[in-house]
Amino acid sequence: MPSNVPAPATVERRHRRSLAGHIERVLPRLVVAPSLGVALFFVYGYMLWTFLLSLTNSRMLPQYDFVGFAQYARLFANERWHVAATNLVVFGGLFIVSCLVIGLLLAIFLDQRIRQEGALRTIYLYPMALSLIVTGVVWRWLLNPGLGIQAMVRGWGFEDFTFNWLVDSDMAIYTLVIAAVWQASGFVMALFLAGLRSIDDSLFQAAALDGASLPRIYTRIVLPSLRPVVFSAVMILAHIAIKSFDLVMALTGGGPGYATDLPATFMYAHTFTRGQIGLGSASAIMMLCGVLAILVPYLYSELRGQRHG
């Protein structure tokens, strides 16, 4: 019927509207698509790429003659890698435990209606704003046996005072712990403080009315309820420990010798300065495995928690 045929202009308008509508419908996906593409290529693609490189014989330049898992065999037979991996366990373990203990104590103390709490909090937390390079440079100066803390204490009259860990290959790894704890413990304090503040006051009052002492309240009521905070703090600190690179570079340079090498510095040295790209890639993949080992349980619990959010 002629009356049912719309005028050409209307057809065009309707068509345009539906095209616009179509664009409008896919627009959200179009907007996210570049980011997703970037992640797929620069994160997942690169992980695969590095894994492939770790299966090759690449030295100065990447090349793709595959040698199976030979680089991993070399890595595990490598003395320097053993030092780096052991160092990570020592450094990571001490770093995490010290940060947790110091952070928790500071948070509990600060939670006792302290005057100037804000100022103290600010002081404890400021190292986190600094670059790890700056932290490394400063502590290198403080720990310099000739001019730093050792010299200062000797200047006070304690002539035999010795604190030369920085140049002692058995002790240098602990200087990394000191500097890293100084940097990150305030942040753990902030996490714990937030956790403490979220605990219901009435719990406290009830326990106090029952005559429970303060230490008892903390060990029986407060600490158990802080378990999720401890869990996230450990994840975050472990992640920081595995990635530690800047601090080593600035504080010890990996030395003396390679006594303070960590996997991150091992990877960098072999990939960029020693022309061992295959071996460096294998070590990077091992670092990835380390991160995944702590991350998978963490993400699992986080995403489960967020499902209802």
Next chain:
Amino acid sequence: MANMVRRHTTSARLWRGGLYTLLIVAALVYLLPLVVMLLTSLKPLDDIRAGGLLSLPSTISFEAWSKAWGSACTGMRCDGMSGYFLNSIAIVVPAVAISSFVGALNGYVLTKWRFRGANLCFALLLFGCFVPFQVVLMPMARTLGWLGLASSTSGLVLVHVVYGIAFTTLFFRNYYVSIPDEMIAAAKLDGAGFWRIFWRILLPVSGPIITVTVIWQFTQIWNDFLFGVSFAGFDSQPVTVALNNMVNTSTGVKEYNVDMAAAMIAALPTLVVYVLAGKYFVRGLTAGSVKG
């Protein structure tokens, strides 16, 4: 909390006294490196050799600062930190702006225009927060070479944007989740489209999260060393790399006061941000505290 009524007994007073002593001693320990850094940077070299980490300078001198800024040697070059400071700014400003904007858009879509697979999409993006960057160094070096961006400022901006998006998306997504969907639905009924809703409704209420994101990204990118040392060229090295080179320069007399002044110069921008906007800094830290 812990606000039990405490009787003013002697033991309670002792406990409070001990508490304050402990907290103040801890504060002094945390402040020590900063104080030493500042004192050392203001001392003439003779004072430093005479010893006394905490001794006051015999004369306050800004010579070390001006040398660190303008003429100290970093590796081969001897023109101070100023050039590298500007490099860092040239990297930070575009990288922060782009990554924050993209993160805002992503967060907006992932909460207000949910499509099938949106959650998977978010999870895939989120992993970028956790990846150890050692895994991406070599492929990134190759890619930057192909793109003709090796050793350039633009290359570093690209790297920081790419690995910053995961965090900025996380921040904005978590913030936009809390904005009621009804507002968006009402706007849609009124005929507002995708962009109009974003510009007119969401962005105007995004002030706090924009602040957190910008501070977080600024701090992370300013403090970055790994990407800088891996990908920067002679003319694009950021201030952290320059500081490390300066401190490790072994030629000539070691001028510790200049090293410390350089460290202060590298640290000042983030310290200033922290002092001025500590609240937002901490919020970023606790929200995105996965980045090493």
